[in-house]
Amino acid sequence: MVKVVVWGSLKPHTGGQAELEIEAGNVRELLNRLGETYPGLKPQLARGVSVAIDGVIFRDGLHEPLRKDSEVFLLPRMTGG
Template identity: 30%
Template sequence: MAIVRIPGAWTPSTCGENSITIDRGTVGELLDELTTTYPDLRKRIFTTDGRMASWVNVYVQDENIRDLEGLKTSVTSSDPVIVIPALAGG
């Protein structure tokens, strides 16, 4: 089961959980399970047409999934998965 790290600002959407264990084979399946369990996260992670939002970065083993196979990136039980929203400001 992969451990998904959730940013602190999003923990109100996960009942205060900042680390969630999910057993899925790909990042896409994992994020689908995560957003099914915590529906408020769907609008934070995905666009209205179902694509991963450009302002969200997902890392598996410290590698951005955009540099791997995107949502088809495989996840094993020992892989840490980190979801990070892009920050803006000035």
């Protein structure tokens, strides 16, 4: 299981929890299982998210591996100017 932290305003979609335990070996599995477990997250997942793994932000790296002790945060999809 990987511990993933979602941002505060997603908590209404996760039963009030910011820290979630998800069985996932990489980012793709994490996002799929988040959507399956918490359907309310699906619109945000469809809009796009980034994932920070141990402090490094991944916007596109769905294959990026996750370790059990990884620090994982869900973040809005990064954009820029």
